Amino acid sequence: MVLAGIRIILVEPAGSRNVGSIARVMKNFGLHHLILVNPQCSCLGAEAKQMAVHAQDVLESAVVVAKLTDALQGCKRAIATTARPRDWDIPLEHPSIALPWLLEPAAQPAALIFGREDSGLTNEELNYAQRFIRIPSNPEYPSLNLAAAVGICCYQLGESLESFSPEDNSSQESPKTDLAPLEVVEAYHQQLESLLLKIGYLYPHTAPSRMEKFRQMYHRTQLQNREVAMLRGVLRQMEWALSHQVEEGRSEGVME
Amino acid sequence: MVLAGIRIILVEPAGSRNVGSIARVMKNFGLHHLILVNPQCSCLGAEAKQMAVHAQDVLESAVVVAKLTDALQGCKRAIATTARPRDWDIPLEHPSIALPWLLEPAAQPAALIFGREDSGLTNEELNYAQRFIRIPSNPEYPSLNLAAAVGICCYQLGESLESFSPEDNSSQESPKTDLAPLEVVEAYHQQLESLLLKIGYLYPHTAPSRMEKFRQMYHRTQLQNREVAMLRGVLRQMEWALSHQVEEGRSEGVME
Numbered sequence: 001m002v003l004a005g006i007r008i009i010l011v012e013p014a015g016s017r018n019v020g021s022i023a024r025v026m027k028n029f030g031l032h033h034l035i036l037v038n039p040q041c042s043c044l045g046a047e048a049k050q051m052a053v054h055a056q057d058v059l060e061s062a063v064v065v066a067k068l069t070d071a072l073q074g075c076k077r078a079i080a081t082t083a084r085p086r087d088w089d090i091p092l093e094h095p096s097i098a099l100p101w102l103l104e105p106a107a108q109p110a111a112l113i114f115g116r117e118d119s120g121l122t123n124e125e126l127n128y129a130q131r132f133i134r135i136p137s138n139p140e141y142p143s144l145n146l147a148a149a150v151g152i153c154c155y156q157l158g159e160s161l162e163s164f165s166p167e168d169n170s171s172q173e174s175p176k177t178d179l180a181p182l183e184v185v186e187a188y189h190q191q192l193e194s195l196l197l198k199i200g201y202l203y204p205h206t207a208p209s210r211m212e213k214f215r216q217m218y219h220r221t222q223l224q225n226r227e228v229a230m231l232r233g234v235l236r237q238m239e240w241a242l243s244h245q246v247e248e249g250r251s252e253g254v255m256e
Numbered sequence: 257m258v259l260a261g262i263r264i265i266l267v268e269p270a271g272s273r274n275v276g277s278i279a280r281v282m283k284n285f286g287l288h289h290l291i292l293v294n295p296q297c298s299c300l301g302a303e304a305k306q307m308a309v310h311a312q313d314v315l316e317s318a319v320v321v322a323k324l325t326d327a328l329q330g331c332k333r334a335i336a337t338t339a340r341p342r343d344w345d346i347p348l349e350h351p352s353i354a355l356p357w358l359l360e361p362a363a364q365p366a367a368l369i370f371g372r373e374d375s376g377l378t379n380e381e382l383n384y385a386q387r388f389i390r391i392p393s394n395p396e397y398p399s400l401n402l403a404a405a406v407g408i409c410c411y412q413l414g415e416s417l418e419s420f421s422p423e424d425n426s427s428q429e430s431p432k433t434d435l436a437p438l439e440v441v442e443a444y445h446q447q448l449e450s451l452l453l454k455i456g457y458l459y460p461h462t463a464p465s466r467m468e469k470f471r472q473m474y475h476r477t478q479l480q481n482r483e484v485a486m487l488r489g490v491l492r493q494m495e496w497a498l499s500h501q502v503e504e505g506r507s508e509g510v511m512e
Contacts, residue, residue: 162392
């Protein structure tokens with residue numbers, strides 16, 4: 001079932017009542033997979049249980065992990081939610097536009113990521129996602145309660161499913177795709193970063209912000225497994241060439 | 257303003273935290289008129305205030321009345337929400353179908369009526385409305401939390417409003433993109449090919465088919481000008497490193 005293939009990931013939630021409400025509304029719309037990243041409360045305790053009412057099963061099967069990357073393990077696609085425009089020019093999409101993308105069979109398991117109640121997701125965390133949604137809201141008070149935001153997204157996923165005919169979509173958008181899991185893409189990014197540091201394209205203090213740009217670009221591409229293998233093959237060959245040079249003593253040079 | 261012309265009416269609410277959450281989500285979507293019919297809690301007290309956060313104004317201007325008919329005073333149209341099919345044959349509509357009907361100027365002031373947390377609205381109360389909506393949900397656990405139901409309806413009202421004014425929408429979806437012209441992307445591909453030949457990743461007889469894969473991948477990405485500049489910067493730096501090595505005499509090596 002396609003809704004059950006979507007994980008709801010909460011990064012550092014701090015309100016156990018919110019977590020309980022989220023379990024309830026997830027089950028209301030047919031979602032079951034809840035993952036808490038480094039929770040800041042006893043988020044699956046008594047208050048959560050009280051709010052979950054008849055969704056105790058969602059709470060009981062919830063998984064607690066230390067890092068966002070652990071939560072994303074095995075996922076093919078991830079969408080992050082964010083309340084405010086940030087200092088980057090990645091498009092924030094409307095939930096009704098972006099969420100159907102998680103329902104395609106090739107996308108699953110898929111992830112929908114929500115940030116902290118007070119401060120949302122950091123830029124670094126946002127970079128683990130490929131698309132970004134913002135729930136349109138009143139500019140005078142745009143900040144939704146976490147459980148309200150999850151509820152609206154679950155509702156919108158249900159709506160999208162109703163108007164969704166997998167045959168049309170899959171044949172049109174993704175001809176037999178073999179999407180690379182996010183951790184495979186991340187391993188490529190790390191290999192790329194280490195090479196770029198080695199050749200002096202990156203410096204340690206500029207690496208994080210510059211790597212953000214590479215991550216954004218490659219996430220948008222939705223790399224397939226064979227493409228990641230190809231890109232990593234290029235890196236390996238370059239590393240081989242470089243290691244030879246290093247052995248022979250690298251000369252100093254001024255970059256253009 | 258057309259959203260402000262819609263009253264949210266809660267019949268005998270019993271949870272003050274719910275009422276506070278409702279005030280918040282109403283303001284999030286531009287609604288301000290909250291009416292409580294015979295509340296069963298100190299529904300505008302401390303707990304409500306805590307949950308309302310920056311929507312204290314909605315709580316402070318909320319009106320408490322004794323009967324549903326008082327709450328409906330002056331309204332032109334009313335829609336009631338109900339969770340379950342009842343023993344009457346009035347159709348339950350989808351929120352996206354029925355809610356736009358409250359946005360028509362002729363309809364206002366209009367009302368959206370929600371029942372008790374545990375038992376909803378009585379048949380008698382339902383009879384004060386003209387249309388009836390049910391939020392589609394999982395048959396295994398259809399019963400939504402009251403605040404979640406109000407939140408979803410407010411979101412749907414906002415959606416319905418947006419589809420009236422398409423010009424608001426377009427600005428949100430397409431960010432300021434700066435797509436690279438195809439010839440710029442092609443110049444990158446050629447520079448990439450020449451580097452890959454130099455490092456021995458490509459051989460002249462395999463280059464065309466392999467470069468096809470790179471072209472497919474990067475075309476799918478829809479590279480922006482600054483991204484092409486970044487990718488070419490990496491190639492330049494790599495070429496610089498390599499040219500140094502070549503000058504120093506490249507040793508023969510067996511590739512893995």
